[in-house]
Amino acid sequence: MLAYLLKRIVLMVPTLLLVALMVFLLVHFIPGDPAIVMVGGDATPEALEQVRRSLGLDQPQPVQFVTWFGHVVTGDLGRSIGTGIPVFETICERFPTTFVLTTLAMLFSVALAVPSGVLAAKFRNTGKDYLFMLVSLLGVSLPGFWLGLMALLVFSVQLGWFPSSGYVPIWQDPIAGLRYMTLPSITLGFFMAAVVARMTRSSMLEVMRLEYVTHARAKGLTEWSVLLKHALKNAFAPTLTTIGIQYGMLLGGAVVTETVFGLPGLGRFVVTAIYSRDYPAVQGCILFIALVYMFVNLAVDVLYKAFDPRVKY
Amino acid sequence: MMLAHALTRAARGLLLGLVLATAAAATASAAPKVGGTLTFGLPTDLTKVDPHKSSAFVDTTILSHVVEPLVTYSKKLEIRPLLAESWKFSDDYKTLTMTLVAGKTFHNGREMVADDVVWSFKRLLDPETKNPKRNLFENIADVVALDAHTVRFDLNKSQPGFLHVLANANPIPAILPKESVDANGEITKLVGTGPFQFTEWKQGQYVLLKRYPQYKSPAGPKDGLAGDRTPYLDEIRMVPMTEENVAVMALVNKEIDVLQYFPAKYVEKYKKQYSKEGIVLTEVPGMSWYQVFFGLNQPVTSNPDFRKAVAYSLDLGTITRAAYMEHAEANPSVIPSQSGYYTEAHTTWPARNLAKAKEYLKKAGYAGEKVVIDTTKNYAPMYKQAIAVQSQMAEVGINAEVNVLEWPVLLKKLYGKDFQMLSFGIGPKPDPVDAYQYLNLTGAFETYPEIKSLLDQANATDDTEKRRVLFEKIHLATVDTVPWVEFYNYNYLNAFRDYVKGYETLSIGVPVLWGVWLEK
Numbered sequence: 001m002l003a004y005l006l007k008r009i010v011l012m013v014p015t016l017l018l019v020a021l022m023v024f025l026l027v028h029f030i031p032g033d034p035a036i037v038m039v040g041g042d043a044t045p046e047a048l049e050q051v052r053r054s055l056g057l058d059q060p061q062p063v064q065f066v067t068w069f070g071h072v073v074t075g076d077l078g079r080s081i082g083t084g085i086p087v088f089e090t091i092c093e094r095f096p097t098t099f100v101l102t103t104l105a106m107l108f109s110v111a112l113a114v115p116s117g118v119l120a121a122k123f124r125n126t127g128k129d130y131l132f133m134l135v136s137l138l139g140v141s142l143p144g145f146w147l148g149l150m151a152l153l154v155f156s157v158q159l160g161w162f163p164s165s166g167y168v169p170i171w172q173d174p175i176a177g178l179r180y181m182t183l184p185s186i187t188l189g190f191f192m193a194a195v196v197a198r199m200t201r202s203s204m205l206e207v208m209r210l211e212y213v214t215h216a217r218a219k220g221l222t223e224w225s226v227l228l229k230h231a232l233k234n235a236f237a238p239t240l241t242t243i244g245i246q247y248g249m250l251l252g253g254a255v256v257t258e259t260v261f262g263l264p265g266l267g268r269f270v271v272t273a274i275y276s277r278d279y280p281a282v283q284g285c286i287l288f289i290a291l292v293y294m295f296v297n298l299a300v301d302v303l304y305k306a307f308d309p310r311v312k313y
Numbered sequence: 314m315m316l317a318h319a320l321t322r323a324a325r326g327l328l329l330g331l332v333l334a335t336a337a338a339a340t341a342s343a344a345p346k347v348g349g350t351l352t353f354g355l356p357t358d359l360t361k362v363d364p365h366k367s368s369a370f371v372d373t374t375i376l377s378h379v380v381e382p383l384v385t386y387s388k389k390l391e392i393r394p395l396l397a398e399s400w401k402f403s404d405d406y407k408t409l410t411m412t413l414v415a416g417k418t419f420h421n422g423r424e425m426v427a428d429d430v431v432w433s434f435k436r437l438l439d440p441e442t443k444n445p446k447r448n449l450f451e452n453i454a455d456v457v458a459l460d461a462h463t464v465r466f467d468l469n470k471s472q473p474g475f476l477h478v479l480a481n482a483n484p485i486p487a488i489l490p491k492e493s494v495d496a497n498g499e500i501t502k503l504v505g506t507g508p509f510q511f512t513e514w515k516q517g518q519y520v521l522l523k524r525y526p527q528y529k530s531p532a533g534p535k536d537g538l539a540g541d542r543t544p545y546l547d548e549i550r551m552v553p554m555t556e557e558n559v560a561v562m563a564l565v566n567k568e569i570d571v572l573q574y575f576p577a578k579y580v581e582k583y584k585k586q587y588s589k590e591g592i593v594l595t596e597v598p599g600m601s602w603y604q605v606f607f608g609l610n611q612p613v614t615s616n617p618d619f620r621k622a623v624a625y626s627l628d629l630g631t632i633t634r635a636a637y638m639e640h641a642e643a644n645p646s647v648i649p650s651q652s653g654y655y656t657e658a659h660t661t662w663p664a665r666n667l668a669k670a671k672e673y674l675k676k677a678g679y680a681g682e683k684v685v686i687d688t689t690k691n692y693a694p695m696y697k698q699a700i701a702v703q704s705q706m707a708e709v710g711i712n713a714e715v716n717v718l719e720w721p722v723l724l725k726k727l728y729g730k731d732f733q734m735l736s737f738g739i740g741p742k743p744d745p746v747d748a749y750q751y752l753n754l755t756g757a758f759e760t761y762p763e764i765k766s767l768l769d770q771a772n773a774t775d776d777t778e779k780r781r782v783l784f785e786k787i788h789l790a791t792v793d794t795v796p797w798v799e800f801y802n803y804n805y806l807n808a809f810r811d812y813v814k815g816y817e818t819l820s821i822g823v824p825v826l827w828g829v830w831l832e833k
Contacts (some may be wrong), residue, residue, distance in 0.1 A: 032721025036728060038368055038445040047448035049726060054443045083516070084361050084499065095515055105465025150557055157562050165554060166564035167518050172554050268555070277692070279720050313634075 012294050019290040020072065020283075022067050025044035027282050032056060034081045034277040042246070055081060068283065079283030082276050087284035090269060095288075098265035100170050100177075101257065103252040109196055110243065114232075116193070117200025122227060124205060132197065139194025146312070148187045148260035155183060166264050184261040188254050192246050199242040200220030203235035210234075232251055237307045248293040347821055349831040350548040353824075354560050354569040355690065357525035358553040359520050364501040365437050368445040370740060370822065373483040375520055376552055376574070377538070379825055380505030383411060383430070384480045385538040388819065390652065390743040392476045393539030394531060396506065397424065397486055399463075399523060406471040406775070413462045416623035417529050419490045420510045427458035433488045434466075445831040446484050473775030477744040482538075508544035508827040515577070518693045522549040537819050545815075547831040564592060564808055567774035570831075571816060573824055577640045584807070591812075597805045598642060600649045600820045602748075603687065603694055604799045605702055605734050606727070611758035613682050614733045620795035621663070622673035623734075624781035625710045629666040635637070635701035635802040636694040641803035646788050647748040649802045649821050653777070654745050658785040661792055662799075670709040684713045691720040698800060700738035730756050741821040745784050746772050758798035764790050 035052040052058050056067065071078055077087035113136075120132040156164035162183050170177030207213065208231050216226045255267035266285060273281035305311045324484065354488045361367040364376045370771060383397040395410040402645045417425045436442050444450075452475070455467040468475060475751045479486055508530070509522035524544045531589040533540040551567060554560035563569045565587065575583070575594060583594050607614045607623075629643040645662030648655045663669070684706075688699035696717065713734070718726070724734045732735040742748040749768050751756060759763040764787060771783040791797065805818050815829045 032719060032725050033446075034721075036724040037721050047446070047451075049439060050447065051443065051445050054440055081689065082360055082368055084363060084810060090516065097517075115631075145559060152559060152562055157566060160566075164566050165568050166552065172331055208763075260518075262554060262556065262559060264515070268517065275720065 001302075002227060005298070008301075010300050012291070014039060015079065015286065015294065016291065020069055020287055021065070023283050023286045023290075027277075027279055028061055028064075030274075030277065032277050034279060037276045038081065068280070072284075072287065075269035077237075077287070078280035080273065080278055080281040082278045082281060087281050090251075090281070091266065091285060091288050094264055094266045094269050096169070096171075097167070097263055098258070098267060101181060101254060101263060101265060102247060104115055104181055104185035104246050105189035105250065105254070106194055106243065107129075107213065108185055109192035109246075112189070113193040114200050114236075114239070116197040118204055118227060118232060120197070120201040121204035121208065122223070130295075133201070136194040136197040139190045142190075144187060144191055144256040145260055147190065148184070148257060151187055152182045152260070157197065167263055180261075180263075184257050184263060186253075188250065188257045191249070192243075194243055195246060196239060200239045202234065203238045204231055207231045207235040233307055237304055240300055240303060240307060248296035250294050251289070251296065330347055338629050340436050345545045345828070345830040346832065347830070348547050349833065351546050351571065351813065351826065351829065351831065352550045352552060352569045353481065353826070354554040354563060354572040355551050356553070356557075356560075358517055358572050359472055359514060359551075360395060360404060361626070362514060364485045364503075365442050365444055367434070367613070368703055370483050373485060373781075374504075374824060375480065375487060375522075375823075376487070376503070376511075376821050377507070378509040378522055378549065378826055379503055379506050379511045380485055380489065380508045382479055382481070382486045383413075383488065385818075386482070386743060387539045388537035388823065390537070391823070392675075393536065395539065396430075400476070402473070402475075405775070406473045406475070407468045409466040409468070409475060410459070411464050411466070413464065414529070414531075417506055418527055419493075419506055420504045420525055421490065421492070422527075423490060424627055425488060425490070425506055426461045427464040428461075429488050429490055430464045431456045431458050432491045433487070436489075436494075437486060444484060448735055449478055449481060449484075450486065452478075467777060470781075473772060474744055474746055474772060478748070480743075482654055482823055483740065488713055503538045508542050512548075517553065519553075520551040522551070523547065530827075535825075538823065540826065542827045544827045546826065549826055561808075564810070565590065567810065570813050571807070571824070573807060575806040577638050577806060580640070580806070581639075587808075593811050593813075594806065594808045595818070596640065596650070596785055597807065597818050598820060599805050599822055600651070600743070601803050601822065602644065602647055602649070602739060602799060603698060603736075603738040604797050605637065605698070605736050606732070606755045606797050607795065608730060608732045609760045609796060610730060611733045613679070613684055616677045616679075617794060618677035619679055622670045622677060622679070623661045623706060623711065624795050624798055625666045625670035627798060628704050629662070629707070629798075630699045630706060630708065630830055633697050635790055636698040637803045638803065640806060641801040643801050645792075645799050647742075647751070648745050648784060648788070649820070652743075652745070652814055654784050656781060656785055659788050661741055663792070665705075667709055674709060674711070679711070681710070681712050682791055684711060684733050685716050686713055686734040687716045687718055687726055687732045689718050689720050689723045691723075692738060694803070695736045702734075702798075703761050722743055727754055730754065730800040732750060734819075743821060745780075749784075749787055752796055754795040756795070761790065761794050761796070764794070764796075823832055 008264040035048055035055055035057055039048055039051055056064060079086050080090060087294045089184045120129045123129045152164050152217045155161045162179055166178040167180050170181060213226060213231055216230045255271050356372055357371050359375050360369040364380050381395050383395060385393050385395045387393045396414055396417060398414045400409060400411040402409050408650055412425060419425055422585040435452060438450055438453060441686055452468050452470060452472050453832060454464060454469045457465045459465055488503060490504055493500050495501060506524055508528045510525045512523045524547050528544060530542045531540060535541040554563060560572055561579055564572045607620050611617055629645060633641050635645040646659035648659050686699045686703055688695050690696045699715050703715050706713045727735055767783050767787045772778050774780060805822060807818050809816055811830045814832050820823045
């Protein structure tokens with residue numbers, strides 16, 4: 001197990017190097033440059049050139065890459081052109097918000113989706129199955145932006161249960177923090193739940209056709225016991241992969257939810273940085289997100305063994 | 314045409330006057346009260362805490378309450394004293410000597426002296442500071458402290474309008490203490506001389522300002538950014554509200570007290586509902602302006618007859634309404650109606666005349682070639698006006714295509730003069746010389762050197778009457794040559810709770826929060 005973990009971690013190094021190179025190239029291939037965004041519409045060409053020089057954008061791209069990557073390996077992701085603040089500092093300030101939002105959303109979605117998926121499978125092709133799948137179809141189809149605004153309109157403006165704006169970190173004041181996080185995490189979790197429920201249902205249906213499930217039934221076990229103790233355990237492995245992928249993706253920034261609810265997360269920052277061609281910020285954040293994604297994948301692979309005894313490390 | 318325009322303007326002025334009168338009545342009250350926290354909804358977050366490095370307008374909104382320049386603008390955009398109490402130009406306008414206010418302290422308690430002015434301007438001019446608008450200050454050859462309260466600016470060339478540079482609102486040429494920067498030359502905790510102290514910035518959450526109790530205000534009544542600047546609020550909490558629908562909900566829910574930009578689409582709902590729920594809406598005529606630029610070096614649009622055909626095909630009023638509904642004032646000039654330089658001559662522009670437009674198209678030899686209008690959806694009015702222009706041009710047979718680009722790409726095309734037509738908008742420029750500099754982006758200075766010559770003459774004099782005449786001539790030259798079509802100045806829609814007293818936004822877009830108190 002330890003050897004497996006070490007091997008995976010060592011393999012992350014070339015992957016990160018490749019990601020760094022790709023991110024750098026992609027960001028620099030997008031038309032427009034940060035100097036132009038900084039000066040806006042009213043600078044002379046000379047002033048624009050001066051800003052480009054001061055940002056090092058007049059250097060050949062290979063030189064820019066080596067300079068940037070040289071700093072990255074020492075742990076320095078550079079300073080954001082937009083804010084002037086070190087990128088690492090911004091990540092440290094904003095990532096916890098995204099982490100809490102995504103984790104709460106994931107917990108909500110798993111709590112909602114796994115039972116729904118199991119029930120839909122049990123009552124396959126009945127009214128209950130269609131109802132569960134209709135709700136999950138709505139979850140996948142409804143735009144997060146619209147859902148967020150509707151949630152605010154009903155639960156904040158009409159009922160006054162939750163605030164419509166503002167933010168308190170959950171680690172500073174757990175009660176107030178939860179009030180600010182409830183609507184965003186339910187909105188985000190609803191979308192995740194829809195995907196996870198559909199995956200749980202189809203995995204369950206597949207597993208329930210296998211011989212060992214028939215064998216369990218033949219032993220006289222109750223249907224619930226067959227479903228939960230035998231079928232679900234095996235069916236959960238692909239669901240776990242889906243949860244892992246969703247979680248990893250959203251940790252990179254649940255942009256729409258963060259924007260609608262005004263949460264100071266990493267996603268909003270990255271989108272703003274992309275629009276303003278803030279090269280160091282985009283490169284640093286995406287590199288960090290890639291790293292997070294790799295660790296989430298590793299965690300999912302390690303957890304696999306708990307659900308599928310055939311997996312060996 | 315001019316009479317009709319004047320009547321429309323008069324009607325609009327009356328309407329606006331009524332709105333403002335209502336607002337004034339809503340904000341007027343008895344004696345100001347000290348104390349309380351005001352929560353102010355901004356459209357975006359602060360970008361930089363260092364005024365010498367910033368170029369974003371949102372930074373001016375926040376930092377203008379913390380730092381101060383040497384001189385500033387009155388409500389009518391006249392230059393007024395702030396950190397400098399008096400000044401004198403040399404006869405050739407190459408030297409400016411200023412006397413500083415004595416006893417003015419930074420938020421760290423130390424007195425502001427001439428050495429701070431010297432240090433601040435040297436930092437602003439240092440390329441290492443990376444001020445994106447450093448070019449505004451490039452005429453400064455040297456800054457010298459003559460004694461503790463006297464400072465002299467030596468200029469490279471004569472510049473009678475130099476005081477406008479010192480009063481600039483974005484970026485603010487703020488006077489900062491040397492000790493406010495760390496070993497890397499970075500400002501992490503901003504120290505200024507303004508009515509409020511910069512206390513905390515939580516990225517994406519809020520900026521907290523606290524009243525500076527030792528603040529020494531200039532004398533005289535409050536007048537724009539000048540005059541009485543006494544702070545009454547204990548704290549100002551400025552929160553970014555990037556989603557406009559949520560921002561309105563927050564105002565309705567009393568989670569914020571002021572919303573800097575109230576969405577125009579909610580005005581009807583305001584009239585029917587919000588006005589009865591303790592929300593006040595004011596509409597202030599702004600100085601920002603929107604237009605379409607022509608590329609004077611590009612196929613088709615390099616032909617002045619084609620550009621005249623476009624001018625005759627467009628109805629400015631319709632385009633204005635398409636972009637801003639009734640919350641903007643059609644204006645074919647870069648000089649807004651509230652400027653002292655605005656005269657009848659600036660209303661001159663070809664009225665829509667489709668027959669004439671077709672006549673000019675024929676003269677230009679236009680044979681249906683495709684003309685591209687570059688625009689962006691990052692700023693909705695730029696896109697909406699481009700669509701309106703395309704539609705009106707189509708009525709005379711011009712084959713125009715709207716090309717939607719990302720903001721950085723649009724800017725790159727603008728700087729590269731790589732466009733046929735480009736839909737754009739520009740922030741407030743109180744001095745018309747700065748506004749007319751934008752003609753350079755079309756290539757008009759090379760194509761029409763006489764316009765550049767008129768602008769240079771205006772830049773070389775501080776005689777208001779001479780400048781007024783020169784600006785009229787420049788506008789009329791743009792009527793003849795059509796390097797751009799100017800559309801409108803939009804109004805600032807501000808909404809706030811009725812217990813907020815003394816609040817106003819200036820025509821340059823800066824909200825003023827000193828002199829504001831809460832009547833709760």
